[in-house]
Amino acid sequence: MSDPIASDRTILDLLRRNERMTVVDFERALGVTATAVRQRLNRLLGSGDIEREVDPSSSGRGRPSHAYRLTMSGQRRTGTNFADLATALWDEIRAVQDEAVKRGLLQRLAVRLADAYRAKVGGGRPVEKMNALAGAYAERQIPFEVSQRDGELPVLTALACPYPDLAERDRSVCAMERMMFSELFGQRVSLDECRLDGASCCTFQLQEQQGEEGGSSGR
Numbered sequence: 001m002s003d004p005i006a007s008d009r010t011i012l013d014l015l016r017r018n019e020r021m022t023v024v025d026f027e028r029a030l031g032v033t034a035t036a037v038r039q040r041l042n043r044l045l046g047s048g049d050i051e052r053e054v055d056p057s058s059s060g061r062g063r064p065s066h067a068y069r070l071t072m073s074g075q076r077r078t079g080t081n082f083a084d085l086a087t088a089l090w091d092e093i094r095a096v097q098d099e100a101v102k103r104g105l106l107q108r109l110a111v112r113l114a115d116a117y118r119a120k121v122g123g124g125r126p127v128e129k130m131n132a133l134a135g136a137y138a139e140r141q142i143p144f145e146v147s148q149r150d151g152e153l154p155v156l157t158a159l160a161c162p163y164p165d166l167a168e169r170d171r172s173v174c175a176m177e178r179m180m181f182s183e184l185f186g187q188r189v190s191l192d193e194c195r196l197d198g199a200s201c202c203t204f205q206l207q208e209q210q211g212e213e214g215g216s217s218g219r
Contacts, residue, residue, distance in 0.1 A: 008040050012049060012074055020067040022055055041068060049074035083165065090166050090173070106172060110179035117184055126185045126206055127154040133184065137162065153206040156181065161195065161202065171196050178204060 014021060014029055021029075026037040044050040048071060055067040096102040120136040121129045127148060134144040134156070143159040166173045174191055181189040181204055188207040193199035 008044055008049075011037075011040050011044060012070065015050065015068065015070045015074070020053070020055075020069040022065055022067050024065075044074070047073075087165060087169075090170065094170050094172065102172075106176045107179060110176050110183055113176075113180045114183035121184055126187050129185050130154055130156045130206075133181075153208070155192075155206070156189075156204040158202040158204070167196065174202070 010030065011026065014026065018025070023034050023037050023041070026032075026041075027034055030037065041050065041052075045052060050068050051071050052066045052068055055065045057067075093102060093105055096105065117133060117136055121132045123129075124132075127146065130146045134146055137144045140162075142162050145157050145159060146154055147157065148154040161167050162177070163173050171194070174194055174196065178189055178191045185206065187209060189204045190207055191202065192205045193201065193203040195202055
C-alpha cells in the first residue's frame with residue numbers, strides 16, 4: 001500500500017497525539033471545512049489506516065457523532081520504524097560463532113517471515129504463489145516480477161532489495177530470504193544472481209522437486 005498523501009498524513013499525525021478525534025476536532029486543528037476533513041477521513045478509512053466509532057462523549061437525540069482513531073496499520077505507517085532495532089538484532093546474529101546455531105536462527109526467521117506472508121500468498125501452484133508474493137511486495141512499493149519461459153520453472157526477480165541496509169552489511173540476509181521463499185513456495189529455491197555479486201537484480205529460481213515435497217527451506 002502506498003504512503004498517504006501529505007494532507008492525509010497530517011490527519012494521521014494528529015491521531016498519533018490524540019487517541020480519538022471528531023470531525024469538529026479536525027476542523028479546529030486544521031482550519032479547514034468539515035467537507036475537506038471528511039474527504040481525507042474517507043480516504044484513510046478506505047486504506048484501513050483509521051477506523052470510525054460512535055463518539056462516547058456524544059449523547060442526546062439525533063444522529064450520533066463519530067470519532068476516529070488509528071488502526072494498527074495506521075500506527076505502523078505514522079512513524080513506527082524498527083530499522084535500528086532490526087540492524088542491531090542482525091548484528092547479534094552475525095556475531096554468533098557457531099555456524100549451526102547461526103543457520104538455525106536464519107531458518108527460524110525465514111519460517112516466521114513466510115508465515116507472515118502465507119495468508120496473502122495462499123495455495124495453488126508455485127508460480128501462482130510467486131505472483132501473489134510479488135503483489136504483496138508491491139503493496140510495500142518493493143518491485144518484484146515473475147517470469148517463466150516455456151518448459152522452464154518460474155523465476156522471481158527482485159528489482160529492488162527489501163533489506164538494502166542489512167544486505168550491504170551481510171549477505172546472510174540473501175540466504176535468509178532464499179530460505180523464506182523456499183518455505184513459502186513449498187519447493188526449494190536457489191539464488192542464481194545477486195546484486196552483491198554485481199548483477200543488476202537478484203533472481204530466485206525455483207528448483208526441480210527432489211524426494212519429499214514441502215517447505216524444507218533450502219536444505
